[in-house]
Amino acid sequence: SANTEDARNALQRSLLRSPQKSTSRLGTELGVSHMTVLRMLKSLSYYPYRPRLIHGLHDGDNELRVEFAEEFLSLIDDDDSILDRIIWSDEATFKLNGHINAHNCVYWDTENPMITIDRERSVGGVTVWCGMWSGGIIGPYTFDGTITGAAYLTMLNDYFWPVVQSIEDPEELFFQHDGASVHYTKAVRSWLDEKFPNRWIGRGGAISWPPRSPDLTPPDFFLWGVLKDAVYAHKPKTVRDLQRHIEDEIGLLNGELMKKVCQSVPSRLEKCVEKSGAQTELF
Numbered sequence: 001s002a003n004t005e006d007a008r009n010a011l012q013r014s015l016l017r018s019p020q021k022s023t024s025r026l027g028t029e030l031g032v033s034h035m036t037v038l039r040m041l042k043s044l045s046y047y048p049y050r051p052r053l054i055h056g057l058h059d060g061d062n063e064l065r066v067e068f069a070e071e072f073l074s075l076i077d078d079d080d081s082i083l084d085r086i087i088w089s090d091e092a093t094f095k096l097n098g099h100i101n102a103h104n105c106v107y108w109d110t111e112n113p114m115i116t117i118d119r120e121r122s123v124g125g126v127t128v129w130c131g132m133w134s135g136g137i138i139g140p141y142t143f144d145g146t147i148t149g150a151a152y153l154t155m156l157n158d159y160f161w162p163v164v165q166s167i168e169d170p171e172e173l174f175f176q177h178d179g180a181s182v183h184y185t186k187a188v189r190s191w192l193d194e195k196f197p198n199r200w201i202g203r204g205g206a207i208s209w210p211p212r213s214p215d216l217t218p219p220d221f222f223l224w225g226v227l228k229d230a231v232y233a234h235k236p237k238t239v240r241d242l243q244r245h246i247e248d249e250i251g252l253l254n255g256e257l258m259k260k261v262c263q264s265v266p267s268r269l270e271k272c273v274e275k276s277g278a279q280t281e282l283f
Helices: 003-016 023-030 034-043 059-076 081-084 151-164 188-196 220-234 239-253 253-263 265-274
Strands: 047-049 052-054 084-094 107-109 116-119 126-133 136-143 174-176
Touching: 003 023, 023 034, 034 174, 047 265, 052 126, 059 081, 081 084, 081 253, 084 136, 084 220, 126 151, 126 220, 126 239, 126 253, 136 239, 136 253, 151 188, 188 265, 220 239, 253 265
Parallel strands: 052 116, 084 174
Antiparallel strands: 047 107, 084 126, 126 136
């Protein structure tokens, strides 16, 4: 067998120098097969740990996150049906050259090294908006070019609002978006005050959304990751293909799953409070 003590020691030395090496490269270096490398890793109790993409927090963010979490948990205590009446929304950019593929970016170690990657938003590719709630997904809506306050308001008024009006008891619904600058224009806030009086969550809203907190909203901690994995698996070659795959994959998502994800928000808020506002993805 090639799985000898000397080979295992050489494997450990190689991983100590570079824990991100693929099993194929390790096999080439050691002169053994890919499957032998996997068997050696298993015998040494090494596992592939994937880095998480997070937003770095600024001074004062932790306090704002705890404040929001406590306020929202209090609302749920008063009326737990609110979890089924919130439309969580967000935008994401899909690029033809793909996003960081976490499945191919791993760290081999005996314990989770808790590697994280600060994520920066960028403009380019296809930018889509989705609303997610216990009743399913609203969208995708594709923006032409860079999103402006006027373009965002057009989407809300011409695309989103007709869908909301078709939902039973729309006056009971809440709307959430983050504090992006296009969300904070006076025209957008006025529109939300009119359509969702005292029922919208965001910067300047009845309930203030804490900055840099994608780990607390379902589109960010669930939808975009699942959707990008599925879309990029098709390896789209054109923008049109990219858009088609986005639409197709969203159509495959189960409504019951959306409800389950939305119902998981309180556990994240509780963890946020427990960890004094730290990123919940770290625990």
